[in-house]
Amino acid sequence: MKKSIIALLITTMVAAAALAGCGKGDTDKKSEGVMTYSEYVQASLDTEVTIEAYVQAKQGWWENEGVGVATLYTQDKEGAYFLYNAQCTQEEYDKLAQGTKIKATGYKSEWSGEIEIADATFEIESGSYIAPAKDVTSLLGSDQIIDEQNKFVSFKDMTVEDAGNGKAFMYKYDDSGSQGDDLYFNVSVNGKSYTFTVESYLTGADTEVYKTVENLKIGDTVDMEGFLYWYEGVNPHITKVTVK
Amino acid sequence: MRKKIAIIMTFMSLASLVLTGCHGRKGMEPFVIPEEFDEAAAYNITFWAKNDTNKTQTDIYKKAIADFNKLYPNIHVDLRLYTDYGKIYNDVITNISTGTTPNVCITYPDHIATYMTGDNTVVSLDELMNDQNFGFGGDKLAYDGPTKDEIVPEFLEECEIGDDHYALPYMRSTEACYINKTLVEKLGYDVPDVLTWDYVWEVSEKAMEKDEEGNFKVNGQKVLIPFIYKSTDNMMIQMLKQKNAPYSTSEGEIGIFNDTTRDLLYTVAKHAETGAFSTFKISSYPGNFLNAGQCIFAIDSTAGATWMGSHAPLSDIHESKKVEFETAVRPVPQFDTSNISMISQGPSICIFNKEDAGEVLASWLFAQYMLTDEVQMAYSETEGYVPVTTKARNNPEYIDYLNREGEDHSSHYEVKIQAAKLLLANSENTFVTPVFNGSASLRDASGQMIEEVTKARRRKITVDDAFIDKLYGNMRSLYRLDSATAAGRDASDKELGKLPSASRNLLIILLILWITIIIYITVSKQQRLNK
Numbered sequence: 001m002k003k004s005i006i007a008l009l010i011t012t013m014v015a016a017a018a019l020a021g022c023g024k025g026d027t028d029k030k031s032e033g034v035m036t037y038s039e040y041v042q043a044s045l046d047t048e049v050t051i052e053a054y055v056q057a058k059q060g061w062w063e064n065e066g067v068g069v070a071t072l073y074t075q076d077k078e079g080a081y082f083l084y085n086a087q088c089t090q091e092e093y094d095k096l097a098q099g100t101k102i103k104a105t106g107y108k109s110e111w112s113g114e115i116e117i118a119d120a121t122f123e124i125e126s127g128s129y130i131a132p133a134k135d136v137t138s139l140l141g142s143d144q145i146i147d148e149q150n151k152f153v154s155f156k157d158m159t160v161e162d163a164g165n166g167k168a169f170m171y172k173y174d175d176s177g178s179q180g181d182d183l184y185f186n187v188s189v190n191g192k193s194y195t196f197t198v199e200s201y202l203t204g205a206d207t208e209v210y211k212t213v214e215n216l217k218i219g220d221t222v223d224m225e226g227f228l229y230w231y232e233g234v235n236p237h238i239t240k241v242t243v244k
Numbered sequence: 245m246r247k248k249i250a251i252i253m254t255f256m257s258l259a260s261l262v263l264t265g266c267h268g269r270k271g272m273e274p275f276v277i278p279e280e281f282d283e284a285a286a287y288n289i290t291f292w293a294k295n296d297t298n299k300t301q302t303d304i305y306k307k308a309i310a311d312f313n314k315l316y317p318n319i320h321v322d323l324r325l326y327t328d329y330g331k332i333y334n335d336v337i338t339n340i341s342t343g344t345t346p347n348v349c350i351t352y353p354d355h356i357a358t359y360m361t362g363d364n365t366v367v368s369l370d371e372l373m374n375d376q377n378f379g380f381g382g383d384k385l386a387y388d389g390p391t392k393d394e395i396v397p398e399f400l401e402e403c404e405i406g407d408d409h410y411a412l413p414y415m416r417s418t419e420a421c422y423i424n425k426t427l428v429e430k431l432g433y434d435v436p437d438v439l440t441w442d443y444v445w446e447v448s449e450k451a452m453e454k455d456e457e458g459n460f461k462v463n464g465q466k467v468l469i470p471f472i473y474k475s476t477d478n479m480m481i482q483m484l485k486q487k488n489a490p491y492s493t494s495e496g497e498i499g500i501f502n503d504t505t506r507d508l509l510y511t512v513a514k515h516a517e518t519g520a521f522s523t524f525k526i527s528s529y530p531g532n533f534l535n536a537g538q539c540i541f542a543i544d545s546t547a548g549a550t551w552m553g554s555h556a557p558l559s560d561i562h563e564s565k566k567v568e569f570e571t572a573v574r575p576v577p578q579f580d581t582s583n584i585s586m587i588s589q590g591p592s593i594c595i596f597n598k599e600d601a602g603e604v605l606a607s608w609l610f611a612q613y614m615l616t617d618e619v620q621m622a623y624s625e626t627e628g629y630v631p632v633t634t635k636a637r638n639n640p641e642y643i644d645y646l647n648r649e650g651e652d653h654s655s656h657y658e659v660k661i662q663a664a665k666l667l668l669a670n671s672e673n674t675f676v677t678p679v680f681n682g683s684a685s686l687r688d689a690s691g692q693m694i695e696e697v698t699k700a701r702r703r704k705i706t707v708d709d710a711f712i713d714k715l716y717g718n719m720r721s722l723y724r725l726d727s728a729t730a731a732g733r734d735a736s737d738k739e740l741g742k743l744p745s746a747s748r749n750l751l752i753i754l755l756i757l758w759i760t761i762i763i764y765i766t767v768s769k770q771q772r773l774n775k
Contacts, residue, residue, distance in 0.1 A: 046702040065688070065722050107703055112528035119699070174558075176299040178325065207578075232532060232561050 028077055028217035031125075036105065037078030043108050049117060050105040053081050054129040056152050057227065057239065060201040061093040068093070071201075073150065073227045074102065075131045080150035082229070084111075086120035114230040116148060133225045141192050145234055153228045153236065155196075157244070158187040160220040168216035180205045183213045187222065194223065199237040212241045220244075245257050254621070272364040272597045275604050277375055281384070287319045288608040289347035292335070294326050294591055296547055298558075300626045308619045312610055315386040319606045321348075329355070329591075333684070340365055343594040347607040353403060353676070354684040356594050358412050361681060368408040369594040372608050380612070394635040397649070402676045403592055411592035412611055413632040414560040415623060417547040418586045418674060419478055419576050422530070422659065424540045426569035427462050438584060444471055445511070450522040451540055463567075467538045471521045472530040474544040477691030478576075478587050481677055483508050484690075486550045486579040488589070491690070496680035498725045500690055501716045509697045509712060517701035525695055532560055537567035543576060546628030546663035547590065555653040573662040575670060588674035590629060621645070625655065628663025630671075637668070685723040693719060696712050 030036060034052045035043065053074035061070045070088035074081045083104055088096075096102070106120025113162050133154035139145040140155070163170045169185040171177030173195075183198035203209045216222070226238035263354055276426060291309070295301035302325060309321045324346070326332045333355045339345045340362055351359075359366050373392055377384040381391035392400075399413035421444075426433050431450050436443065448470035460468040473479045480500075484491045487508075490499025515521040530542030531551035542552065550558045576586050593614060595607045613619065620636035623629065631637050646665065650658035653720035667674070677683060697707050697713055705711070720726040723745045 046699075046704075048703070065685070067722070107699075109526070111526075112532065172327075174299045175300045176295060176325070232528075232565075 008027060029057060031103065037076060040081065040108070041079065045108055045109055045110055048105065049108045050103065051081050051117070052076065052101065052103045052125065054127070054131070055096045055100045055102060056080075056098060056131055057202060058093065058096055059199065059237075061090060070096070072096070072102075073152070074104070075129075075130070075151060077131075080131075080148075080152070080228075082114065082116040082150045083120050083122070084109075084116040084118050086117070086122055088122070092124070099128040099130045101125040101129070112231050113233065136228065137189060140189060140194060140234070144226070146230070148228050149230055151228050153226065155187070155189075155224045157237070158189045158222055158224065160216050160218055160222060161186040161188050161193050162218050168218050168220070169213050179214075183210065185213055185216060187224070194234065196226070196236050196238050197229075199229070202227075202237055203239055209238060209240050212243065213238070216241070216243070250662050251767065256540050257744050265622050266361070270352045272362075275367050275597050276601055277371060278601050278605055279509075280603050281314075281378065281605055281609070283318055284438070285318060285602055287603050288322060289319060289603065289607050289610060290322045291610065292324045292326065292332055292349045294329055294332060296327070296548075296627060297429045298626055299622060301596065304619065304622045307622075308614060311618070312387075312613045316606070316609060319610065321610055324538055326350075333358075337582060341443055347598065347603065348611050349594050349596065350414065350591045351411065351594050352589075352684075353405065353592060353679045354409055354687060356592075357405055357595070357679045357681050357683060359596075360405065360410065364597050366410050367597050367604055367608075368410060368757060369403075369412065369595065369608075370408050373409065373495055378608065378612075385609070385612070387616055390633040395615070395631050396632055396634060396671060397528055398588070398671055398674060399632045402588060405679055406724070411594045413541055414591045414593045414614055415547075415620075415629040416588060416590040416667065416674075417545050417627070417629050417668070418588060419475070419482075419543055419550070419626070420546045420663050420666055421574045421576055422534055422542045422544065422549075422552040423572040423574060424534060424537065424569045425572040426542050427537070428572075430462055435572045435574070436685040437574070438581040439541075439574050440581060441511075441577040441579060444577045445515055445520070448515065448542065449518060452518055452520050456557060462540075463537045465538060467533075467537075469519065469522045469533055471515070471541045472523065472527060472543070473521075473694075474524045474542075474548070475691065476523050476525070476694040477687045478589070479543070479696055480505070480690040481687070482576055482585065482587055483579070485675055486583075486585045490688055492678050492680075492683065494678040494680065496678070496682055498686060500686065500725075502721065505693070506712050507710075509693060509715075510707065512694055512708040513697040513701045516698040519702075521698065522702075523695055526698060529560065531556065534571075535559060536561055537569060543575050545589065546667055547626035549573075549660040549663035550626075550657060552592040553657075555657070556659065557654050557657055571659050573659055573666060575666060577671075584670060584673045586670060586674055613658045618640075624664065628660050628667070630664050632665045681687075683723070686725060689719040689723040689725060691700075692723075713756065746775055 013055050030052055034050050040049055040051055053076045055072055056075050057073040059071040061068060067087065068089045069085040070093050071085060072083040074083060086104060102122045103125050104117060104120045104122035106117040109116055109118040131152045133152050135156060136145060136148050136153045137155045139148065155211045160168050163185050165175045169183050171183060173180065173181045173184050175188040180200060184195055184202045186193050186195055198210050198213050223242045225240040228236045229235050293305050304325055309323055328555040329352055332351060336345060336349060336359060340359060356366055371593060375382060399416050403409045403411035403413055421439060423435055428435050428447060431447060433447050451468060451470040452463045455461050459466060481491060484504065487504050489504035490502050492498050509690050512521065530539055530544050533539035535551060535556060550556060554566060554568050575584055578584055593611045595604065595611055598604050608707065615633055617636045618638050620631035620633055621639060621642045624631045636642055646661060648656045649661040650656060693715055700707050
């Protein structure tokens, strides 16, 4: 009898492990009615889209007239989707760990060049995927970089420039802010300078990246990671800075 | 066992009382003006201010604080800056519940109505204004401030809630229509002195014509949104006012869900469908499109004038995207050009009550200092604001500033000065909406309805009576406008946000208390059974 029970338990565990493995192996397969990334890209603005993707980072949650909304950076193996103010309860938001798979339906929209999914609702699905950072340093300044919009990306060997105030960074884009506000800093490569941002809702004053940027010096060489956000041009939201 | 439970229960009861006491700041004693200002005492006052993401404004606040401190060395002002009125509002609400409000705060009267749900939270300013020593033009002031008569009466009146003044006007602006005159003329139209809504819709639709390659004929680009409105709440409010249609009464009776609103929404929907109209929330800042030659009529605050036009000193778009054009500045479109009507907006200053009357008086001295000519002129010149005092308006230095319109693209940027002149010429044509507890929500709902129909038509969703009926229902429910009067709502509703932590702690303790009682009774019963 004991032997039978042990055998049954082992069988159950093996089956469970196999099923769990199946889940992970299926991360690329879209459910019925869900667009591939390519279909999403081709979809017209203001049309309804349904996507499946994995949460890479959470920008924030807040209540708008009693309705919870969240802004999320999500990605699958093909591309990235930015969910702006998706309906989300605090409890759901707390469950959204990095890599969590979600299925979202909303409207493809554009705001100052940023392609996003607006007015979305979503449900959490099983599965997990964390995107590796794609090095897009060589694409800076080219027309091709827009194809990487919203993805988790990296930039290598860039030089910190004067932010415009004689320092390596400024609080708010015009230096009118204070600690806790977004940080803006200029970095250059191949003779061209770009403005990068530490978005305070995504990575606030208590995060390592925020403190690292506050300690940058003009002339530092840095590697960076972040999300390729767009505002009237490329405007990465940097989540990690390594001073070399 | 019994003893232990009794001790725990006593402790919990005491803890409940202590915690309740912490939050028991239901109301404060009314502020009474001290006879003298104690110059020996040190006062640290906090000033929560708003700037338009404009570093010059930040510098002006800092300079005003430093100059004030030279006059009153015992008053130290700690500045906290915001770029969003909504954020100030939320933080004030949170801090009312913990008794940690700022001393002086930039705000909208709509918001003050909510702050006033606690007794004497906000200081009534009437007695202070009229005080012989420390009031407007008072004998004991260390600076040359305005007299009461030197404050523009329309603006002071806006700060009245009920029968009292609860704020001082600080700066005033209105909305302006910033026009790409070059494109309007290319379409075969002139720009009249006063625009009508029909004119704006007509020109906007005309601009939607495309060539064989899909470029808009008028600008030769793939992108054009002829008409973009920044603040759709103002759009709806002004249209209703111009139509003399109901919005709300001063008692808080909601009148916005009417047939005029419905007709206006149909008109907006019609032009959203063709792509001739969009909003800031849906597309982006009107100025970004205007300066790229991708918008013809950009409606935004006069306090945003430095972002408008080919040579705007502030811009978010790359130089390579900017195009050269002539900018015209006009009042917002009208339904009746003989009866111009436009919103009055801009920051006001309120003072929060404190236990120490000297601290409140110190706050008042600082608030009043913000109305001196030097501060008024400096701040108003950062944008298309106008001073709220005739004293500053008549100051030769300010008149000289206005006369130098267009001299450069920075301090005397012509679009900015034209925007200020627009309001100076129309002060008597401005209006504000009634202020009551809930008026901020009504304002939000009025804009949201325009956003919703615009989004719907862009998404090919039918906007018909059924849609509008549902929209009205949603707005009533979401913004809690379903009662006969919003003013009568309980102060503990969503305007005050989540329960304060002390209240949450109290509820938790009560819950634990009940669980302990139940356990005690169960254990006692069990012990009796065992005997």
